[in-house]
Every structure is written in structure tokens, then in C-alpha cells.
Amino acid sequence: MRTLITLVVVLFCLQLWAQVPNTTSVAPGRLIIKVNQAFQTIGTRSDGIIETEQTWFNNLAIQYQIDVLRQMYMGSTQPYQQNKYLICFPDTLNLGEISIFETQLDQLILASGYSLLHQPMKNVRALIYRETERFTQATNHYENILMNNPAFQDSCYAVIDLGDTYLESN
Numbered sequence: 001m002r003t004l005i006t007l008v009v010v011l012f013c014l015q016l017w018a019q020v021p022n023t024t025s026v027a028p029g030r031l032i033i034k035v036n037q038a039f040q041t042i043g044t045r046s047d048g049i050i051e052t053e054q055t056w057f058n059n060l061a062i063q064y065q066i067d068v069l070r071q072m073y074m075g076s077t078q079p080y081q082q083n084k085y086l087i088c089f090p091d092t093l094n095l096g097e098i099s100i101f102e103t104q105l106d107q108l109i110l111a112s113g114y115s116l117l118h119q120p121m122k123n124v125r126a127l128i129y130r131e132t133e134r135f136t137q138a139t140n141h142y143e144n145i146l147m148n149n150p151a152f153q154d155s156c157y158a159v160i161d162l163g164d165t166y167l168e169s170n
Contacts, residue, residue, distance in 0.1 A: 030086060030087065030089075031086075031087050032072065032084060032085070032087075033084070033087055034084045034085075035057075035085065036083070037054075037083065038071070038083050039052045039053065039069070039085070040053050041053050042069050049061050049062055050066050050067060050068065050069045050087075052069070064089045065089050065090050066087050066088065067089065068087060068088035069085055070085060070086045071084070071085055072084040102128045102132075105121055105124060105125055105128070106125070108121055109121050109122065109125070123161075125141070126138045126141040126142065126161070129141070130164075130165055135165055135168065135169035138165045139162065139165050139166070139169075142161050142162035142165065146158050146159070146162070
């Protein structure tokens with residue numbers, strides 16, 4: 001379930017990432033995602049948009065015009081390599097302003113139907129705080145994670161993100 005949450009947050013972050021200069025080996029308009037369950041069927045609709053057996057992904061594919069979905073590491077038995085996919089969408093897609101995305105994200109956080117996504121969405125909101133140079137709010141978020149007895153992995157990410165936030169603020 002955690003990887004499904006990660007996927008949804010990554011797709012919600014398309015708006016934020018589309019405005020950030022590309023600093024990875026993945027080209028603009030492309031993301032590597034990890035899903036909870038592998039897609040059983042991957043097809044293409046008549047308009048070129050990807051379609052799978054999973055409705056939630058199909059809705060995101062339509063919204064973000066995802067036209068490529070390719071499995072990476074096919075047949076791997078390594079947990080960190082399983083269920084990873086490359087998705088592609090138009091790099092010229094206008095995804096709006098960060099402030100609009102932040103408003104949408106805040107509405108999703110308040111919505112009761114997204115309780116499993118609250119923490120990942122709050123992490124994305126902290127990235128928005130950093131991008132818009134509201135470092136105090138971002139710092140408060142990461143410190144709050146550390147003060148609430150997080151899992152080991154969450155504490156590692158929080159420490160790294162907190163350090164990055166301190167570096168960005170100077």
C-alpha cells in the first residue's frame with residue numbers, strides 16, 4: 001500500500017516537477033514510478049493515452065496525457081526493482097502554477113477520503129514550501145516528523161530533507 005501512496009504522490013507532484021529544472025538522468029516529461037501491484041494489461045487508447053486495468057491510473061493518465069508506460073527490471077526478484085515503470089507525458093504540458101497546486105494539495109489533505117495519503121502529501125507540501133522559499137514552514141514540517149517517533153526510513157528522509165532545507169535557506 002505504501003508504494004501505491006508513493007505513486008499517487010509522485011503523480012500529484014507532476015505539476016511541481018514540471019517547473020523545476022531537470023537535474024536527473026530522466027528527461028523532462030518522464031518519471032520513474034513504483035506501484036504496489038504490477039499492471040496486468042497495458043494498452044493504448046485511440047487518442048494515444050495509456051490504459052491499464054487499474055482505474056485510478058487511467059484517470060491520472062488522461063489528466064496528465066501519459067502516453068508511455070514501460071516496466072523496468074522485468075523479472076527481477078530484488079524488492080527495490082519490482083513494479084517500477086517509466087511513464088512519459090508531454091514535456092510541454094502546462095500544469096499550472098505552484099500556488100494552484102498547493103491549493104489543490106491542501107484540499108486533498110483536508111479530504112477525509114485520502115487519509116492514507118496525508119503524510120506523503122504533507123511531504124510534497126514541504127517541497128512546495130522549499131521551492132517558494134518558505135523555509136521556516138518546511139523546517140517545522142521535518143522537525144515535526146522527527147519529534148513524533150518516525151520509522152527508521154522516515155527519520156532518515158526527514159534528516160536529509162531538513163539538512164537540504166537548511167542549505168537552501170542560506
